[in-house]
Amino acid sequence: MSTQPQVEQDLRGVAREPLVLSGRDYKWITNRICGVVENKQPLIWWLVAVPGALLSLVLLFTLVYLVSTGVGVWGLNQPIAWGWDITNFVFWIGIGHAGTLISAILFLTRQKWRTSVNRAAEAMTLFAVVCAGIYPGFHVGRFWMVWFLAPVPNANAIWQNFKSPLLWDVFAVSTYFTVSVIFWYIGLIPDLATLRDRCKPGLKKALYGIFALGWRGGNRQWRHYEMGYLLLAALSTPLVLSVHSVVSFDFATSVVPGWHTTIFPPYFVAGAIFGGFAMVLTLMIPCRAIYGLHDMLTPKHIDNMTKIIVLTGTIVGYAYLMELFIAFYGGNPFEVDAFHMRTVSGPYVWSYWAMMFCNVIAPQAFWIPWCRKNLVVVMCVCMCVNTGMWYERFVIIATTLARDFLPGQWGYYEPTWVEIAMFVGSHGLFLFLFAMFIRFLPMIAISEVKGVLPQSDPHYHPAH
Amino acid sequence: MSVITEDKVKRTWGYVAEFDTAASVYEAAKAMREGGYRRWDVHSPFPIHGMDGAMGLGPSFLSRIVFCGGLAGSLTALLLQFGTQVGLYPTIVQGKPDNLFTIPAFFPVTFELTILFSAFTILFSLLVIIRLPRLHHPLFESKLFTGFSDDKFIISVEARDPKFAREGTREFLQSIGAKQVELVEEEL
Numbered sequence: 001m002s003t004q005p006q007v008e009q010d011l012r013g014v015a016r017e018p019l020v021l022s023g024r025d026y027k028w029i030t031n032r033i034c035g036v037v038e039n040k041q042p043l044i045w046w047l048v049a050v051p052g053a054l055l056s057l058v059l060l061f062t063l064v065y066l067v068s069t070g071v072g073v074w075g076l077n078q079p080i081a082w083g084w085d086i087t088n089f090v091f092w093i094g095i096g097h098a099g100t101l102i103s104a105i106l107f108l109t110r111q112k113w114r115t116s117v118n119r120a121a122e123a124m125t126l127f128a129v130v131c132a133g134i135y136p137g138f139h140v141g142r143f144w145m146v147w148f149l150a151p152v153p154n155a156n157a158i159w160q161n162f163k164s165p166l167l168w169d170v171f172a173v174s175t176y177f178t179v180s181v182i183f184w185y186i187g188l189i190p191d192l193a194t195l196r197d198r199c200k201p202g203l204k205k206a207l208y209g210i211f212a213l214g215w216r217g218g219n220r221q222w223r224h225y226e227m228g229y230l231l232l233a234a235l236s237t238p239l240v241l242s243v244h245s246v247v248s249f250d251f252a253t254s255v256v257p258g259w260h261t262t263i264f265p266p267y268f269v270a271g272a273i274f275g276g277f278a279m280v281l282t283l284m285i286p287c288r289a290i291y292g293l294h295d296m297l298t299p300k301h302i303d304n305m306t307k308i309i310v311l312t313g314t315i316v317g318y319a320y321l322m323e324l325f326i327a328f329y330g331g332n333p334f335e336v337d338a339f340h341m342r343t344v345s346g347p348y349v350w351s352y353w354a355m356m357f358c359n360v361i362a363p364q365a366f367w368i369p370w371c372r373k374n375l376v377v378v379m380c381v382c383m384c385v386n387t388g389m390w391y392e393r394f395v396i397i398a399t400t401l402a403r404d405f406l407p408g409q410w411g412y413y414e415p416t417w418v419e420i421a422m423f424v425g426s427h428g429l430f431l432f433l434f435a436m437f438i439r440f441l442p443m444i445a446i447s448e449v450k451g452v453l454p455q456s457d458p459h460y461h462p463a464h
Numbered sequence: 465m466s467v468i469t470e471d472k473v474k475r476t477w478g479y480v481a482e483f484d485t486a487a488s489v490y491e492a493a494k495a496m497r498e499g500g501y502r503r504w505d506v507h508s509p510f511p512i513h514g515m516d517g518a519m520g521l522g523p524s525f526l527s528r529i530v531f532c533g534g535l536a537g538s539l540t541a542l543l544l545q546f547g548t549q550v551g552l553y554p555t556i557v558q559g560k561p562d563n564l565f566t567i568p569a570f571f572p573v574t575f576e577l578t579i580l581f582s583a584f585t586i587l588f589s590l591l592v593i594i595r596l597p598r599l600h601h602p603l604f605e606s607k608l609f610t611g612f613s614d615d616k617f618i619i620s621v622e623a624r625d626p627k628f629a630r631e632g633t634r635e636f637l638q639s640i641g642a643k644q645v646e647l648v649e650e651e652l
Contacts, residue, residue, distance in 0.1 A: 026509060026615030151544055159548035163558050168572040175576040179583040186587065194509070194613040213597035217612045218505035218620070219493075219515045221594040226511050227524035228590040232583060235534075239579045246572055451510035458490030458512055 019113055019452045021295040026450050029296070033191075033442045033449075034198055036291045041439060044290055049435035055428020062422045063138060071141040073418045080401040080413035085135045088423055090247060090393040091275075092132035092430075093173065094268075097240055098276025099125025100180050103187070104236035107229075113304055115448035116296045119191075120287065121280045122184040123443070127433040128279070129177045131426040136169075165249035172246035179239055183232050186225070189215050190447040244272040251396065258338035258400040261326065267319035271392060274312035274359070277305050278385035283434065285375055285382075287443065296444055303372050309385065310366035316392075317360035334405065341403050347412050348399040351391050358388025474649040477602040478503075478622040479633055480609050481642035486512050488641050489617035493518040495640040496619065503625035507603075507612035526589060533585025534578045541577035545570040602650035609648075620648075 020029070041049075066073055076083050099121040106114040137146050149170045151160050160167050192212035199205035215221070245265035252264035281302065288297040327339040342352050362384040365371040372378065398413050415423075437443065454460055483489040486508070493506050497520045506515060516523070549555070549570075554562035560569050591597065603609045603620060612618045619642070621633055637645045 030509075030614045151548065157553070159553040161555060161557060162545045162549050162573055163560050163566065163569040165572075168576075171573045171576040175580045179579060182583050182587050186590070190509075190613070197610040197613045210597075210599075213591070214599060214601055215596065215613075216505075216601060216603055217507045217509065219508065219512070219519055220505050220521070221596075222508070222511040223516050223521055224524045224526050224590055224593045227526045228586045231527060231530050231586050235579050235582050235586075238575075242572070242575060246576075249572070447510045456486050456510060456512070458486050458514055458518075460485075460487055 017298070017300050018454070019116070019298070019300070020449060021298050024295050026453070029449055030194060030446060032293070033444050033446050034195055036438060036443060037195060037440060038198070042290060045435060045438065048431050052428045052432030052435055055425050056432050058421050059425025059429055062418050062425060063134070066138055066418060067143055071139070073416060075414050075416045075419060077411070079404045079409050079411045080398060082397050082401060083413050084415045084419040084423060085139045087390065087393040087397050088426060089132050089135035091390045092128045092426065093247060094244065094272035094275045094389060095279045096125040096128035096132060096276065097244060097272035098280045099123070100183065100236050100240045101273055101276065102280070103183055104233040104240060107233040108237055112452045113301050115445055115452050116301055117280060117284060118448070119187065119445040120284060120443045122180065122187070123437045123441070124279060124283060124434065125180050126177070126184060127430050129173065129180065130433065131430050133173065133177070134426065165246065165253050168246045169250055172243045176239060176243045179232070179236055183236060186229060186232065187445055188441065189213060190217060191442045191445060193217065194446050195442065241269055244268040256400055257332065257334040258342065259396070261323060263319055263322055263326070267316065270312045270315040270319065271389060274309060274316055275385060275389035277309050277312070278382040278389070281305055281378060281382045282386060285379055287438070293444065296449055299373060302375070302378060306366045306372045306378060310363050313359060313363035313385070320356065320360065338400060338403065342395065342399045346399055347402060348395065352395050352399065355388050355391035355395050358384040359392060362388070473652040475652055476623045476630070477648040477650040478620060478628065479637060480603065480606050480646050480648055481619045481637040482608045482611060482644045483617040483619065483641060484643055486617060489619065490515065490518055492619060492640040492642070499627065499636060501621060501625050501627050503622040505620050507609070507618040507620060509613055509615065526586070526593065529589045530582050530585050534582035537578040537581025538574055540581065541574040542570065545573060602648055605650070606646055606648045608644055608646045
């Protein structure tokens with residue numbers, strides 16, 4: 001028989017690490033998270049927000065220039081009619097996957113560590129989808145005609161082709177955005193109430209009050225609220241998986257060699273989660289350091305996310321290899337040629353290997369615990385993944401289109417300054433929106449983090 | 465129970481009682497229920513696990529409404545797609561027929577609209593059920609009450625409760641462990 005202290009000693013090794021360190025209480029959590037909104041922003045916030053705003057103006061300028069001049073200001077031409085625009089669309093929409101994944105799938109699987117990262121990740125999702133939506137909108141050429149995508153009666157009595165994956169995509173992306181906004185907002189209501197209750201009477205209090213809808217945190221409200229949140233999570237889970245599947249149908253249902261593969265939907269979904277988590281870490285590690293959130297965003301959180309990155313990165317690597325294998329095994333000479341030109345002899349071989357290094361080789365570092373703990377390594381690998389996932393979309397789109405069936409249709413695509421400025425500008429918009437989010441809204445879900453503290457269990461007694 | 469102060473008429477709305485820990489408010493909620501109160505609530509910074517049971521509340525019925533919302537979404541999508549693709553504007557493209565058997569091509573949009581309609585149903589029916597938004601509530605007049613969004617746990621009892629008594633309820637709240645009790649009044 002072991003003594004009581006002995007048992008406690010033994011249990012310590014087995015027990016889970018606490019999700020909030022240093023034994024912080026409710027008050028500390030409220031003050032720390034609301035403090036980010038209430039206190040003056042540090043210099044580094046201005047260094048992100050101001051250039052972000054200026055780059056957003058660059059984006060606006062390029063869009064005006066594009067609309068007033070024509071879509072020919074992009075480097076697109078036959079045979080490459082999809083270039084950086086669709087690459088950036090898929091890139092941003094992919095980043096937009098981690099947020100709802102963290103909110104929904106990790107909620108259903110009861111991964112309580114999600115509470116510290118879900119709010120910021122959901123915000124990131126929304127802003128990434130905003131950035132994504134710009135590209136196909138302007139890619140149609142005449143932006144003022146995009147309402148033709150919506151199934152509304154028009155003067156020509158023409159209806160959309162619902163059999164087309166491009167229309168499925170319109171529904172998938174707009175549904176995803178709308179549902180993500182609803183999910184994010186419902187999650188925000190209790191925290192907006194916290195901000196409301198801390199404000200002095202005035203405009204700020206009125207605004208937070210209006211958006212908090214008069215939330216009173218009564219259990220008669222919470223029980224329906226929790227059910228609503230659970231249902232949204234349950235609905236968003238298949239939704240997350242469907243969005244990038246539908247995006248991949250844009251490619252997979254065509255007869256273009258290199259696109260016409262059945263592995264695309266799961267491969268795109270894994271890639272999206274992979275890229276999304278890398279972006280979450282890229283944003284949250286600096287935020288954690290700047291705003292002193294170490295007790296809520298613990299090494300355990302970072303460790304878990306890096307593990308997801310190595311898992312999904314390896315799935316993506318498997319998909320890359322499987323594409324090559326099926327090209328060889330399928331015996332279709334066009335398919336073989338497409339992959340030969342992608343990997344060995346084509347004009348974009350460099351981008352394929354950049355993708356391979358960034359997406360498959362670099363994340364393997366996360367098998368080593370030291371690399372998962374060292375934030376410099378984590379940041380470097382995440383930057384690699386962010387880059388690599390952009391290259392992946394570029395490889396899929398440009399290398400494939402550059403080599404059509406007949407050599408007479410071969411071409412080479414280079415972006416013009418307009419595309420480059422739009423790409424940089426969309427990053428500016430993303431950073432600007434994220435900076436505004438940090439400035440005005442609680443970036444960690446206050447009520448959810450409080451709910452995972454040990455003293456939040458009604459059967460908790462500190463004597464144990 | 466109306467008293468005239470200055471030129472405003474105030475009416476007792478009820479009591480709010482403050483508790484320090486989730487465990488103590490949980491026990492107090494059980495006592496409230498056993499004490500026979502009906503128009504009362506537990507306000508907490510986060511949902512307390514097991515509180516529905518302690519208060520004697522059943523599971524939320526929201527899911528049933530949402531099921532109907534989702535069904536409406538599926539039907540809308542199918543009507544929209546069959547109506548336009550088979551009825552109004554049939555096109556034979558992509559090797560797919562323009563009759564009933566084109567349905568596999570309609571699955572993605574049907575799926576998306578099911579989710580979309582369900583999500584809107586969740587949002588709006590949730591707001592209706594929990595009676596939000598509202599711009600003001602007598603509880604916001606209380607000094608104790610706003611602690612609920614920080615680190616306090618609040619039990620509120622309405623004067624409309626049949627068991628409510630000006631002195632008896634205060635004593636009862638103190639006896640079940642309330643740290644502070646405050647009378648809340650509303651302006652008429």
